[in-house]
Amino acid sequence: MTQPSSTPSFRRVSRREAILLGAGALAGLAPQQARAIVRLDITQGNVQPIPIALPDFVASGEAETAHDVTQIIASNLQRSGLFLPIDRAAYIERNPNFDYPRFPDWRQINAQALVTGRLAPDAGRLKAEFRLWDVFAGQPLAGQSLSTSPENWRRIAHIISDLIYARLTGDKGYFDSRIVFVDESGPKDRRVKRLAIMDQDGAQVRYLTRGDDLVLTPRFSPTTQQITYMSYGQGEPRVLLLNIESGQREIVGNFPGMSFAPRFSPEGQRVVMSLQQGANANLYVMDLRSKTTTRLTDTAAIDTAPSYSPDGARICFESDRGGHPQIYVMGASGGAAQRISFGDGIYSTPVWSPRGDYIAFTKQNSGKFAIGIMQPDGGGERLLTEGFHNEGPTWSPNGRVIMFFRDPGGNSGPGLHTVDVTGRNEQRTPTPSFASDPAWSPLLS
Amino acid sequence: MRTGLAISGAGHAAVLLWSVLMLVARPYHVDSTQALPIDVISATEFSQITSGAKNALPEEKPKPVAEKVGPPTPPPDDALAKLAAKEIKAATDVPPVPERKPPEPKAKKPPQPQAPADQIADVLKKDEDKKPEPKKVDPKPPTPPKKLAQETPAFDPRNVRELLDKRTPQRLASAADDINNKPFAGDKGAATQLSQNELMAMQARLQQLWNPPAGARDPQELRLEVDIQLKPDGTLAAPPNVVTGGNSPLFLAAKDSAIRAVYRGQPYTMLRPEHYEDWKEVLIVFDPRFMASY
Numbered sequence A: 001m002t003q004p005s006s007t008p009s010f011r012r013v014s015r016r017e018a019i020l021l022g023a024g025a026l027a028g029l030a031p032q033q034a035r036a037i038v039r040l041d042i043t044q045g046n047v048q049p050i051p052i053a054l055p056d057f058v059a060s061g062e063a064e065t066a067h068d069v070t071q072i073i074a075s076n077l078q079r080s081g082l083f084l085p086i087d088r089a090a091y092i093e094r095n096p097n098f099d100y101p102r103f104p105d106w107r108q109i110n111a112q113a114l115v116t117g118r119l120a121p122d123a124g125r126l127k128a129e130f131r132l133w134d135v136f137a138g139q140p141l142a143g144q145s146l147s148t149s150p151e152n153w154r155r156i157a158h159i160i161s162d163l164i165y166a167r168l169t170g171d172k173g174y175f176d177s178r179i180v181f182v183d184e185s186g187p188k189d190r191r192v193k194r195l196a197i198m199d200q201d202g203a204q205v206r207y208l209t210r211g212d213d214l215v216l217t218p219r220f221s222p223t224t225q226q227i228t229y230m231s232y233g234q235g236e237p238r239v240l241l242l243n244i245e246s247g248q249r250e251i252v253g254n255f256p257g258m259s260f261a262p263r264f265s266p267e268g269q270r271v272v273m274s275l276q277q278g279a280n281a282n283l284y285v286m287d288l289r290s291k292t293t294t295r296l297t298d299t300a301a302i303d304t305a306p307s308y309s310p311d312g313a314r315i316c317f318e319s320d321r322g323g324h325p326q327i328y329v330m331g332a333s334g335g336a337a338q339r340i341s342f343g344d345g346i347y348s349t350p351v352w353s354p355r356g357d358y359i360a361f362t363k364q365n366s367g368k369f370a371i372g373i374m375q376p377d378g379g380g381e382r383l384l385t386e387g388f389h390n391e392g393p394t395w396s397p398n399g400r401v402i403m404f405f406r407d408p409g410g411n412s413g414p415g416l417h418t419v420d421v422t423g424r425n426e427q428r429t430p431t432p433s434f435a436s437d438p439a440w441s442p443l444l445s
Numbered sequence B: 001m002r003t004g005l006a007i008s009g010a011g012h013a014a015v016l017l018w019s020v021l022m023l024v025a026r027p028y029h030v031d032s033t034q035a036l037p038i039d040v041i042s043a044t045e046f047s048q049i050t051s052g053a054k055n056a057l058p059e060e061k062p063k064p065v066a067e068k069v070g071p072p073t074p075p076p077d078d079a080l081a082k083l084a085a086k087e088i089k090a091a092t093d094v095p096p097v098p099e100r101k102p103p104e105p106k107a108k109k110p111p112q113p114q115a116p117a118d119q120i121a122d123v124l125k126k127d128e129d130k131k132p133e134p135k136k137v138d139p140k141p142p143t144p145p146k147k148l149a150q151e152t153p154a155f156d157p158r159n160v161r162e163l164l165d166k167r168t169p170q171r172l173a174s175a176a177d178d179i180n181n182k183p184f185a186g187d188k189g190a191a192t193q194l195s196q197n198e199l200m201a202m203q204a205r206l207q208q209l210w211n212p213p214a215g216a217r218d219p220q221e222l223r224l225e226v227d228i229q230l231k232p233d234g235t236l237a238a239p240p241n242v243v244t245g246g247n248s249p250l251f252l253a254a255k256d257s258a259i260r261a262v263y264r265g266q267p268y269t270m271l272r273p274e275h276y277e278d279w280k281e282v283l284i285v286f287d288p289r290f291m292a293s294y
Helices: A015-029 A063-079 A103-108 A150-169 B002-022 B043-049 B076-092 B096-100 B115-124 B132-137 B143-150 B157-164 B196-209 B249-264 B273-279
Strands: A038-042 A050-053 A083-085 A113-122 A125-134 A139-148 A178-185 A192-199 A214-220 A226-232 A238-243 A249-251 A259-264 A270-277 A280-287 A293-295 A303-308 A314-319 A326-331 A346-352 A359-365 A368-374 A382-387 A390-395 A401-406 A415-420 A427-429 A434-440 B224-229 B281-286
Touching (some): A113 A150, A125 A150, A178 A214, A192 A214, A238 A259, A238 A270, A280 A303, A314 A346, A382 A401, A415 A434, B196 B249, B224 B249, B249 B281
Parallel strands (some): A038 B281, A050 A083, A303 A346
Antiparallel strands (some): A178 A434, A303 A314, A314 A326, A346 A359, A368 A382, A390 A401, A415 A427
């Protein structure tokens, strides 16, 4: 065998070089001191109302309006239960600059948020600007400029309240909305019931009917300025549509027998209601444009109080087909209904939350009434308030607050109350007289 | 030669084929056991962690305490008296004596069933152990070995540990007049690393100050991670850096509440300056999903 002619030539590596190479390799292999970042897990918090400072808006013009606007914002935020407006007597910086507040002064009184604002007339309109500040970070969080006619200054205050609420809680606000309810006055045996509408904080009450007929269960349309309600006028009880601005009324459909418990669908084009036939009552939906009516349930039971889910795909309603009134859920076009309430007692007036995650209801059990919520599959039932005669829940537009009416009995009359969806912060809504059957409008803006 | 080559090749191929088919490597099957988290620390770290504080008050030590109360000690005179009596026996009692020669300096009792022999052993080593302890232990060690020798069939579950222990008994539980009820006071160690106490204090402070949005529809959106850089005095060196991303209104509100809590917590004086290298950067994970109020 012959040797190959070209061989690679290897130089002999000296011992010193070998040692150095080996040491270098070992140094490279030596473990590095890895420095890990310390990690801290915070799994518990301290849920408290956020302390917020609301110095008066600066007005170039009428100072009263500026002060009132600030007051409305402060009372809105306080009523929600999630904020704690700081008493202005404690403020160190009395008139903060709109763009450069002195944060150390506000940190000292432990304000976590600060609102600065100003109002100015602008070519016949009212212009409002505000800034929401994070005091401890020293940064602006939100700010906006709004313009409206001067008599709408209340709505500006409500809109600003909504913007502050949304930025600090992550949820949409609910302050720029209205409540329609049944105003009751007169002696207990001869009550005069009128439809009334007001701002959600109880201001600007306006009556929509004169009180000639008995009115019940008014409901807002989600899209238009219309209300549907039930009226015991002449003859049988009827479902009516009322235009808020024009005051015009029309009868929804022309049905033999009673029709009651009407509610709009989420897109505002249909009204679902309960029609009586003999001893039963079934659910029907009527299209407002084509005036066609579709039957949804067909049972020998009383099916009433229907409410659409926010996506319009399902309807929850009250039915006594199982013996006692219970809550059922079915598809929006009818079909098989599934029972979702299983506790002791009678479940009635189910209302689907605008957020879609809960159904509110009235529960009656051994003489006590309670307002509660449950998930649309029936789980997680929770009672928010209990007492004698709480009834008729309605949801705020952001699905966080429920308004209902409570009748304490005796010579007194019903009043409107609100409670947070967590069961906390029950408040009374002021009304000029007794009030019942509230319905919350969607956000006006 | 060709045929031989062919036969050899065929034979080799057959063996290889058989081995490929038969000797299949099967992964070793291990029963899954629960993982036990362990941490490796060096001996110096361990001694530092368990070292007592240098400026601790001196503890009074009135008497030695032990795990169990020993029987009343016999007066030392007895041993001397027995010494006189036993010395005569020692000459005759030869076998046990050589066995005692190689025992260790401490009071070790070989497992001999004879009680008198043990006493001789003690007498022989009397010069070495002047402490009263071995004497106190004396009356007892003979009895357990004796029990073992005599009562092997009777199984006493309380002595399982002693039964299982096949080592020569060196020192059984020390006895004294008082039981030791003092708790172990050795947790003042100054470890080289950031101690758990400092981190827990910082965690408690942040939990007190953190005000997450309540009643949220999707609590999992509220989980976020904030990376903060601290100066040696415990204040923030730079604005907190929120690592998790998101832009929903709920996320923004949660981010604000986390950043606000970090700002309000300044200065973080619970972190000791000598450990600054360990805590100059901290990753805080805010996660309200399991809070009770939700």
